[in-house]
Amino acid sequence: xxxxxxxxxxxxxxxxxxxxxxxxxxxxxxxxxxxxxxxxxxxxxxxxxxxxxxxxxxxxxxxxxxxxxxxxxxxxxxxxxxxxxxxxxxxxxxxxxxxxxxxxxxxxxxxxxxxxxxxxxxxxxxxxxxxxxxxxxxxxxxxxxxxxxxxxxxxxxxxxxxxxxxxxxxxxxxxxxxxxxxxxxxxxxxxxxxxxxxxxxxxxxxxxx
Numbered sequence: 001x002x003x004x005x006x007x008x009x010x011x012x013x014x015x016x017x018x019x020x021x022x023x024x025x026x027x028x029x030x031x032x033x034x035x036x037x038x039x040x041x042x043x044x045x046x047x048x049x050x051x052x053x054x055x056x057x058x059x060x061x062x063x064x065x066x067x068x069x070x071x072x073x074x075x076x077x078x079x080x081x082x083x084x085x086x087x088x089x090x091x092x093x094x095x096x097x098x099x100x101x102x103x104x105x106x107x108x109x110x111x112x113x114x115x116x117x118x119x120x121x122x123x124x125x126x127x128x129x130x131x132x133x134x135x136x137x138x139x140x141x142x143x144x145x146x147x148x149x150x151x152x153x154x155x156x157x158x159x160x161x162x163x164x165x166x167x168x169x170x171x172x173x174x175x176x177x178x179x180x181x182x183x184x185x186x187x188x189x190x191x192x193x194x195x196x197x198x199x200x201x202x203x204x205x206x207x208x209x
Contacts, residue, residue: 004193007033007094009116010184011102013109014124015154017136019170020103023124023180028101030181031188037090037100040066043081056086074104074111087115099188106160113163120187122180123164127171129154 014020028034040056042063051057058066063082066072075084085102093100102112102119112119126132132154136147161167166183170176191198 004033004097004099004188005196006193007097007099008187008193009037009090009094009100009102009112009119010034010187011104011109011112011119011121012124013104013106013121013157013160013164015126015132015157016150017132017139018124018126019135019173019176020124022173023168023170023177024101024103026177027181027184031099031184033097034099034101034184035093037085037093037102039083040072040086041081041083056089073115074102074108076105076108085112090116106157106163109160110163120166120183121164122166122168122183123161124176124180125158125161125167125169127169131171 012020012024024036028036038052038054038056040058040063042058042060043055045051045055045057049055060082063084066084066086067075071087072084073087073090075082077083085104085108090100102108104112106123109121113121126135129151133147133151136142136150142150168176168180168183187193
């Protein structure tokens with residue numbers, strides 16, 4: 001039995017270095033009917049990437065035409081490349097009972113909130129800014145200039161937390177993971193998403209009577 005009659009769109013946001021990837025991967029391993037949404041992008045495929053699996057790779061002209069045709073529920077341009085979530089593929093997945101995760105920034109989340117108000121929005125927060133900066137530096141993958149730029153963007157991102165349905169503070173990872181997964185459990189258990197279960201249980205009760 002599918003977890004829900006109709007899939008759920010989960011929007012997950014949070015500053016770089018807050019630990020979203022770790023939380024998301026564990027969640028994907030836990031819930032079989034949950035998957036990442038496959039975005040469209042104008043950038044070229046990297047070695048090992050497959051069209052339709054990692055991204056939908058499209059030319060710039062095609063991407064602009066999709067924008068003009070209102071084909072995206074959200075889109076943005078990052079470092080000269082554009083990315084967007086296709087409305088049709090998202091709707092098809094959700095109708096089939098497949099639940100999707102969008103890992104996007106707060107601007108993209110705001111677009112989704114307008115386009116698909118039924119989506120569930122989760123923000124992952126650091127316990128404080130000092131811990132976040134320490135985690136960014138501990139990764140050893142970014143220069144001081146990049147880290148400083150990321151930290152400068154944090155304020156704008158965190159100020160949007162009041163627009164989200166759930167807030168997960170990633171201080172102790174094991175606690176944050178239980179909280180994070182619990183949100184998905186709760187949303188999948190909503191009566192409004194389980195009409196087939198309601199019908200089945202009602203049938204049991206009638207037959208028993």
